[in-house]
Each structure stands twice: as C-alpha cells, then as structure tokens.
Amino acid sequence: MNSNQLFEQILKKRSFLCVGLDTDIDKIPEHLKSKDDPVFEFNKAIVDATHKYSIAYKPNLAFYETLGAKGLVSLEKTAEYIKSNYPEIFIIADAKRGDIGNTSKMYAKAFFENSVFDAVTVAPYMGEDSVTPFLSYKDKWVILLALTSNKGADDFQFSGNPPLFHQVIKKSQYWASPDELMFVTGATRADMIDEIRKLAPEHFLLVPGVGAQGGSLAEVAKYGINEKCGLIVNSSRGIIYADNTENFAQVASEKAKGLRDEMNNLLEQYL
Numbered sequence: 001m002n003s004n005q006l007f008e009q010i011l012k013k014r015s016f017l018c019v020g021l022d023t024d025i026d027k028i029p030e031h032l033k034s035k036d037d038p039v040f041e042f043n044k045a046i047v048d049a050t051h052k053y054s055i056a057y058k059p060n061l062a063f064y065e066t067l068g069a070k071g072l073v074s075l076e077k078t079a080e081y082i083k084s085n086y087p088e089i090f091i092i093a094d095a096k097r098g099d100i101g102n103t104s105k106m107y108a109k110a111f112f113e114n115s116v117f118d119a120v121t122v123a124p125y126m127g128e129d130s131v132t133p134f135l136s137y138k139d140k141w142v143i144l145l146a147l148t149s150n151k152g153a154d155d156f157q158f159s160g161n162p163p164l165f166h167q168v169i170k171k172s173q174y175w176a177s178p179d180e181l182m183f184v185t186g187a188t189r190a191d192m193i194d195e196i197r198k199l200a201p202e203h204f205l206l207v208p209g210v211g212a213q214g215g216s217l218a219e220v221a222k223y224g225i226n227e228k229c230g231l232i233v234n235s236s237r238g239i240i241y242a243d244n245t246e247n248f249a250q251v252a253s254e255k256a257k258g259l260r261d262e263m264n265n266l267l268e269q270y271l
Contacts, residue, residue: 007228014264018056020236039074049249053260056090083116098123105133149186149209178202187215193223221266
C-alpha cells in the first residue's frame with residue numbers, strides 16, 4: 001500500500017483512525033476467557049465492530065510475546081483475519097525493532113515475508129544499516145520513532161542543537177521516500193508536531209497518545225494535517241477497554257465512531 005492508496009482509504013472512510021490492539025488477557029471480558037484463544041476472540045470482535053471507522057490496526061507485540069508461543073499464534077491469527085476480511089486496512093506491527101544490519105534483516109523477514117503486516121515500528125538509535133533492511137520490501141513501510149509521548153522522551157530526544165528528534169527526521173529522509181517511511185510522533189507533544197511537519201512535509205505521521213494518554217485530536221490535526229491528511233492517529237485503551245461486559249464490542253464501535261466523526265469534521269476543516 002502506497003501513500004496514495006492510504007489517502008484513498010482516509011477519504012473513503014472519512015477517518016484517519018488506527019485502533020491499537022494492546023490486548024491484555026487480564027483486561028478482556030471474563031466471558032471470553034473460557035475460549036480456546038481468548039485474545040484472538042477479543043481482537044476479532046473488536047475488529048468486526050470497528051473496521052467501518054478505522055483505516056489501520058496496530059497490535060503491540062509486547063502484549064502477545066508475554067504469552068509466549070500461544071500469544072504469537074494469537075497475533076498471527078489476528079493479522080491474517082484482518083488481511084483476509086478487510087484487505088484495505090493497514091496493519092502495523094508495533095514492535096520497535098532495530099539492531100545491527102544482519103539482525104534487522106531477520107526482523108524484516110519475519111514481519112514482511114512470514115507475516116502479513118504492512119508496516120513495522122523501528123527504533124533509529126543504531127543508524128542507517130539497522131533501518132534499511134526493512135526498506136527492501138515493496139509496498140511495506142518503516143515507521144521510525146521520532147518523538148514519543150512518554151515522559152522519558154525528555155532524557156534524549158530533546159538533547160542537542162538541533163535536538164535529536166530533528167536529526168532523526170532529517171537524516172532518515174535520505175534513506176527512504178514518503179511512500180516507505182513514516183514517523184512516530186506523540187499526541188501529548190502536539191505543539192511539536194508543527195516542527196515535525198515542517199521537517200517532513202510529505203510523510204505520514206503515526207500519532208499515539210490520543211484518548212487515555214490525554215492527547216488532543218484537534219491539536220494534532222491543527223499542526224499535522226497535510227495535503228494527503230498525513231496522519232494516522234492511534235487510540236488503544238480508550239476504544240478496546242471502554243467496556244468489559246458482553247457488550248464490549250458494541251461500546252468499542254461507538255467509541256471508534258465518535259473519533260471518526262470528529263476526524264471527519266477535521267478533514268472538512270483542513271482539506
């Protein structure tokens with residue numbers, strides 16, 4: 001999927017919503033826990049309930065890896081289910097990989113040859129040769145950590161002159177085109193999105209932190225929307241854990257629709 005195709009989905013659904021599948025088995029509704037694969041059953045219900053309002057899903061691998069091999073099976077089943085039933089939807093492996101070149105080559109193969117993910121999040125700290133193996137796959141994407149929403153981002157990402165996150169964004173654009181490379185930008189730092197958009201005017205930004213973490217969707221749109229929208233805004237806990245009864249999927253649908261409706265208004269305002 002290239003940026004034009006992604007933009008077509010945004011226009012069709014009037015949405016730039018990504019639902020984060022941070023599925024914690026301790027938080028899913030009790031009635032699912034007797035199922036053979038409760039994590040997959042939860043994800044399947046969430047996906048079926050929210051796909052009309054979402055352009056992307058983002059499983060966070062930590063929540064699956066903590067369950068060992070069983071969790072990885074749930075992850076694969078989830079990705080395959082989305083790709084088989086809703087092939088237009090963008091699937092992001094939130095893995096935050098990044099290692100020396102030969103190891104990154106193996107990570108890239110795992111996500112892009114042996115799984116159906118469209119994109120993977122990658123840490124840039126080790127530089128170009130740790131990132132480029134992920135860029136050798138046609139119509140696949142690297143989503144590079146640029147400015148994150150956690151408190152610890154202050155420890156390194158603002159260091160230097162220009163700050164480190166500026167250097168990451170500027171340097172990495174020599175490695176890949178706007179059809180291959182996105183940047184993670186935390187919604188809780190919405191005032192910084194204006195700076196990032198000036199540094200990377202054509203690239204999509206994956207923006208976590210809206211909802212439970214307190215980020216403002218309106219502020220993100222104000223500073224981040226470009227000619228192709230250029231935003232994928234993630235909400236996880238605010239959607240998938242909005243209810244823990246047997247009505248959880250319906251409530252998730254309502255929460256996703258609410259965000260989609262707000263996004264539609266913002267698209268009308270800025271595009």
